Amino acid sequence: MPDDLNWAIGGEAGDGIDSTGKIFAQALSRAGRHVFTSKDFASRIRGGYTAYKVRTSVDRIESVVDRLDILIALTERTIDENLDELHEGSVIIYDGERTTMQDIEIPEGMIGLDVPLKSLAEDAGGAIMRNVVALGAACEVASFPIENLDESLEKRFKDKGQALVENNQQAARLGQEYVAAEYDHDFDYELVTTDADYVLLNGDEAIGMGAIAAGCRFYAGYPITPATDVMEYLTGRINQYGGKVVQAEDELAAINLALGAARSGARAMTATSGPGLDLMTESFGLVAQTETPLVICDVMRSGPSTGMPTKQEQGDLDMALYGGHGEIPRFVVAPTTVAECFWKTVEAFNLAEKYQIPVFLVSDLALAVTEQTFPPEAFDMDEVTVERGKVVDEGEVDTWLDDKGRFQPHFPVADGVSPRAFPGTTDGAHMTTGLEHDELGRRTEEESVRVDQVDKRQRKVETAREEENWDYREFGDPDADTLVLSWGSNEGAMREGLEILEDEGVAVRFISVPYIFPRPDLAEEIEQAETAVVVECNATGQFADVIEHDVLERVERVNKYTGVRFKAEELAEEIKQAVREPQEATK
Amino acid sequence: MSSDVRFTDFKSDKQPTWCPGCGDFGTMNGMMKALAETGNDPDNTFVVAGIGCSGKIGTYMHSYALHGVHGRALPVGIGVKMANPELEVMVAGGDGDGYSIGAGHFVHAVRRNVDMSYVVMDNRIYGLTKGQASPTSREDFETATTPEGPKQPPVNPLALALASGATFIAQTFSSDSQRHTEVVRKAIEHDGFGFVNVYSPCVTFNDVDTYDYWRDSIVDLSEVDHDPTDYEAAQERIMTGDREHIGVIYQDEGSVPFEEREGLEDPMYEIPDGAPEDAMDLVREFY
Numbered sequence: 001m002p003d004d005l006n007w008a009i010g011g012e013a014g015d016g017i018d019s020t021g022k023i024f025a026q027a028l029s030r031a032g033r034h035v036f037t038s039k040d041f042a043s044r045i046r047g048g049y050t051a052y053k054v055r056t057s058v059d060r061i062e063s064v065v066d067r068l069d070i071l072i073a074l075t076e077r078t079i080d081e082n083l084d085e086l087h088e089g090s091v092i093i094y095d096g097e098r099t100t101m102q103d104i105e106i107p108e109g110m111i112g113l114d115v116p117l118k119s120l121a122e123d124a125g126g127a128i129m130r131n132v133v134a135l136g137a138a139c140e141v142a143s144f145p146i147e148n149l150d151e152s153l154e155k156r157f158k159d160k161g162q163a164l165v166e167n168n169q170q171a172a173r174l175g176q177e178y179v180a181a182e183y184d185h186d187f188d189y190e191l192v193t194t195d196a197d198y199v200l201l202n203g204d205e206a207i208g209m210g211a212i213a214a215g216c217r218f219y220a221g222y223p224i225t226p227a228t229d230v231m232e233y234l235t236g237r238i239n240q241y242g243g244k245v246v247q248a249e250d251e252l253a254a255i256n257l258a259l260g261a262a263r264s265g266a267r268a269m270t271a272t273s274g275p276g277l278d279l280m281t282e283s284f285g286l287v288a289q290t291e292t293p294l295v296i297c298d299v300m301r302s303g304p305s306t307g308m309p310t311k312q313e314q315g316d317l318d319m320a321l322y323g324g325h326g327e328i329p330r331f332v333v334a335p336t337t338v339a340e341c342f343w344k345t346v347e348a349f350n351l352a353e354k355y356q357i358p359v360f361l362v363s364d365l366a367l368a369v370t371e372q373t374f375p376p377e378a379f380d381m382d383e384v385t386v387e388r389g390k391v392v393d394e395g396e397v398d399t400w401l402d403d404k405g406r407f408q409p410h411f412p413v414a415d416g417v418s419p420r421a422f423p424g425t426t427d428g429a430h431m432t433t434g435l436e437h438d439e440l441g442r443r444t445e446e447e448s449v450r451v452d453q454v455d456k457r458q459r460k461v462e463t464a465r466e467e468e469n470w471d472y473r474e475f476g477d478p479d480a481d482t483l484v485l486s487w488g489s490n491e492g493a494m495r496e497g498l499e500i501l502e503d504e505g506v507a508v509r510f511i512s513v514p515y516i517f518p519r520p521d522l523a524e525e526i527e528q529a530e531t532a533v534v535v536e537c538n539a540t541g542q543f544a545d546v547i548e549h550d551v552l553e554r555v556e557r558v559n560k561y562t563g564v565r566f567k568a569e570e571l572a573e574e575i576k577q578a579v580r581e582p583q584e585a586t587k
Numbered sequence: 588m589s590s591d592v593r594f595t596d597f598k599s600d601k602q603p604t605w606c607p608g609c610g611d612f613g614t615m616n617g618m619m620k621a622l623a624e625t626g627n628d629p630d631n632t633f634v635v636a637g638i639g640c641s642g643k644i645g646t647y648m649h650s651y652a653l654h655g656v657h658g659r660a661l662p663v664g665i666g667v668k669m670a671n672p673e674l675e676v677m678v679a680g681g682d683g684d685g686y687s688i689g690a691g692h693f694v695h696a697v698r699r700n701v702d703m704s705y706v707v708m709d710n711r712i713y714g715l716t717k718g719q720a721s722p723t724s725r726e727d728f729e730t731a732t733t734p735e736g737p738k739q740p741p742v743n744p745l746a747l748a749l750a751s752g753a754t755f756i757a758q759t760f761s762s763d764s765q766r767h768t769e770v771v772r773k774a775i776e777h778d779g780f781g782f783v784n785v786y787s788p789c790v791t792f793n794d795v796d797t798y799d800y801w802r803d804s805i806v807d808l809s810e811v812d813h814d815p816t817d818y819e820a821a822q823e824r825i826m827t828g829d830r831e832h833i834g835v836i837y838q839d840e841g842s843v844p845f846e847e848r849e850g851l852e853d854p855m856y857e858i859p860d861g862a863p864e865d866a867m868d869l870v871r872e873f874y
């Protein structure tokens with residue numbers, strides 16, 4: 001059997017699915033195995049079904065697959081929900097003493113392990129530990145040393161006292177022993193351990209950690225799935241560095257709070273998802289017009305309106321690029337992996353301050369809810385740089401005063417970037433406004449000044465285009481006739497899809513684009529390719545649209561808007577299809 | 588902060604374009620005087636202005652200032668102050684800005700009780716958009732958009748503040764320069780959110796709430812028996828008084844500003860050149 005194992009626990013919302021799954025994922029990570037997790041929230045059938053899925057291997061994993069080897073089913077529905085993914089030899093652990101589970105049928109070819117989870121948990125000290133009994137049982141099935149689970153349980157429960165830690169460890173033992181004693185079976189699964197050290201985190205946590213690394217001191221937000229984890233990560237941690245998280249009354253306030261803090265000179269950010277971004281749109285122009293450095297993070301979920309709040313979609317690209325009335329200079333950066341969520345956040349803060357401009361950090365639900373392992377060096381803090389741009393102190397203010405001694409916060413400098421004086425700087429007092437203004441920040445409707453200021457703000461974008469690195473990430477065969485382009489979280493599934501395609505003899509060049517604006521010029525790459533395919537999780541192909549606009553050529557589109565992220569096999573199939581039968585684009 | 592700051596130091600060289608006689612002239616003068624009298628200077632002061640005739644104040648005053656979007660001045664001011672508690676933050680705007688489009692923020696700014704002052708130039712009309720009903724307009728106040736009046740009772744901003752847990756509630760009249768200045772000064776000195784509703788007449792679009800009306804109706808609380816630290820007395824004045832009161836109506840002397848409760852003292856602008864020294868610990872948390 002392959003060392004790549006897919007495990008899941010599923011039940012009703014409120015069954016402690018997430019925390020149990022996380023304990024197992026952590027145990028695997030501590031045992032030196034790579035982990036890639038995903039969550040099922042809603043369902044094809046109505047109800048509160050939820051599942052936490054773990055894919056683990058000694059090799060790096062970048063995506064989820066349609067296969068389930070070991071399933072802990074707390075409800076019958078959990079089995080029904082996963083029929084497509086279960087296969088011959090899959091092991092289903094369930095508690096046959098549970099009234100609702102007494103008559104369940106284990107599908108043909110699969111192995112059902114009836115383990116009295118609740119009774120054993122009671123023996124260990126309380127029914128509440130039944131999920132942990134199941135974890136112990138799973139360890140036995142997977143030949144996974146249970147000591148790793150002990151560590152993970154300790155981490156989870158140590159705040160609640162040693163007794164509870166030991167009870168849980170005992171519960172796991174009982175589950176393990178029960179399976180060992182009752183089932184005389186070679187399950188074929190073996191989870192070996194390695195000496196590797198990994199950390200396990202999700203995209204939202206990576207964004208939060210990136211913000212602290214970059215010196216973010218002020219965060220304002222309003223809770224919304226799937227961005228709330230950014231806020232919860234920062235809460236408590238940012239205080240140690242003299243910062244503060246503020247829960248605003250709404251997103252209108254959140255963006256304006258962050259804007260105010262940024263005017264005071266703090267590195268500031270806000271994060272939200274679609275519905276909140278709609279409200280924040282009101283102030284995009286103000287941020288740009290006042291030339292305030294601000295990081296606005298959108299963790300996309302399925303829309304429009306309340307859409308499917310716990311489902312994946314990349315539907316806000318147009319909004320990030322064009323949201324707001326008038327013409328708003330901005331940058332749009334979209335991390336493509338969990339680790340990149342960290343690095344792109346750091347970069348977003350530097351770009352915001354160097355160019356005094358709003359930077360949209362566009363992540364998505366698939367990144368936000370995925371817990372993935374990395375060697376700690378993937379977040380090497382020594383590599384973090386902080387570039388604050390043209391901040392002037394008391395000594396330098398003089399250079400920027402006009403002949404009447406007034407500071408000029410919007411002086412039309414050649415590169416477009418004006419001096420910035422934090423409030424409190426002597427002789428730096430100045431105003432700014434969302435109204436068109438002159439170099440002093442005073443309202444004007446004078447034609448020549450208007451044009452100067454629009455041009456100056458636009459020049460910042462041109463300067464950045466030249467000065468900064470807007471490269472793409474490249475994978476696969478650089479000489480292949482087929483070029484696949486994508487943005488955001490699809491990178492992982494596509495990279496794995498490349499391996500499948502390679503095995504089948506299909507050569508593909510894959511370009512993953514983390515910069516949406518400014519973005520790399522892809523004209524040559526598309527020119528060289530026989531077929532260019534743009535992959536994205538939306539219905540209309542928003543990224544494909546901008547690419548076509550850039551290169552004046554049609555591209556093939558692979559779109560998915562079911563609310564579920566791409567999987568590697570599926571993508572490989574779709575790419576083959578697109579190459580075999582290029583559609584004359586019909587848009 | 589130099590002691591020789593004069594109020595005119597807070598004046599920009601931009602001449603106000605308010606209509607001659609507009610109450611906002613007096614309101615602004617008092618604000619500048621109060622800022623100077625409390626030892627502030629333009630370099631440590633941050634003024635946030637709303638949108639409206641009133642909001643133009645940001646342009647006419649000299650200090651660090653931001654003139655934002657309609658209704659959102661308060662969150663901006665709170666952000667400024669929390670990120671640098673050493674600054675003197677003053678937010679100003681109209682009755683529409685504060686009690687209609689920004690009403691949600693008003694309630695929560697009051698609750699949050701950040702140490703700043705909020706001056707609402709209440710003319711009971713939308714001035715800038717040329718005379719429509721505002722949330723403080725009278726029930727029968729006829730305008731182009733409310734030909735028979737709004738037919739809704741006006742918002743009582745003081746009651747709204749009180750119900751939201753205000754620690755400082757005051758009201759002034761723009762043409763009573765001395766009292767207005769004195770009360771705004773107290774709002775600045777108050778340890779918390781100093782809210783002042785200013786009767787600041789619009790001479791162009793409001794022919795009901797005029798200078799004459801105010802002069803005839805105002806009761807100065809300094810001339811009657813009123814103890815602003817007495818919550819029930821304040822409640823009585825705010826809820827049942829049919830008189831237009833001016834002066835400090837309520838002040839909680841035990842008020843502790845939000846940022847102080849949160850332990851924020853230092854400006855947030857100073858950060859290291861790279862990640863914090865112990866930043867690898869953040870990574871290790873994920874083991």
Ligand SMILES: Cc1ncc(C[n+]2csc(CCOP(=O)(O)OP(=O)(O)O)c2C)c(N)n1
Binds near residue numbers: 639642682684721
């Ligand atoms: C979002 C938005 N809606 C509407 C307007 C138009 N507008 C500008 S000022 C204003 C009302 C101003 O009334 P008030 O706040 O009382 O200020 P005043 O002019 O009376 O001082 C309105 C509706 C706007 N600027 N922005």
Ligand code: SF4
Binds near residue numbers: 715
């Ligand atoms: S319209 Fe009214 S509020 Fe506006 S400036 Fe004129 S008098 Fe003042």
Ligand SMILES: [Mg+2]
Binds near residue numbers: 683711
């Ligand atoms: Mg008004």
